[in-house]
Amino acid sequence: MKAISASSEVLMHFTIKLEDGSVADSTHNAGKPAKLVMGDGSLTENFERCLLGLHEGEQSSFTLAPEDAFGQPNPDNIHYMDRRQFGGDTPAEVGVIIAFSGPQGQEIPGIVTEVSGESVTVDFNHPLAGKTVIFDVEIISVQ
Structure with missing residues (x-):
């Protein structure tokens, strides 16, 4: 099984939750996974770092402080x-x-x-600025 590297194309489901358990964003709502090319800018470096090394079929959960997620409100x-x-x-x-x-x-x-x-x-701050988030991922495929 391939592991996610800095140049991988990844098909995954993800859910971003707040510490109280409320869901801020999820691919499950749309009923289809997200396609991501590592390094394309659609995810921040910190979110991408969480994915590095994960394999197809793997599920994982990461808690990110505001500085590592959407930043502090400006x-x-x-x-x-x-x-x-x-x-x-x-x-x-x-x-x-x-x-x-x-x-x-x-x-x-x-x-x-x-x-x-x-x-x-x-x-104009990101709605999740200043919040600690839980990033749940399920890796479907790695190219």
């Missing part, structure tokens, strides 16, 4: 916007996730965390 990623910039398709309501256009035209999701008068607070 105060520079919290923006205050004028309520008039919202409307119709993008309501200014707490908990709403809105995709904004970044400088290179990429979509950047932000979550509305506060609405006060004409000011809307939008947090």
Whole structure:
């Protein structure tokens, strides 16, 4: 059986859970495994390091501190916007996730965390920033 190396193509199921057991993301929800090419940037280096050496059919679980997972929240990623910039398709309501256009035209999701008068607070940090996560993997195939 092949082990995962730095250049492997991996087919796997994964679940990312928080310490309280709630599921943040899982390939089981979609009913199909994720395909990953090691080093392609779809997973952080720390997540990839967890996979190195695992074999087809192997299941494993890793607990990652915030620094090793999605990082700590960055105060520079919290923006205050004028309520008039919202409307119709993008309501200014707490908990709403809105995709904004970044400088290179990429979509950047932000979550509305506060609405006060004409000011809307939008947090562009990753939703799992600052959280310890449990990364459960089941390796289906290694190429």
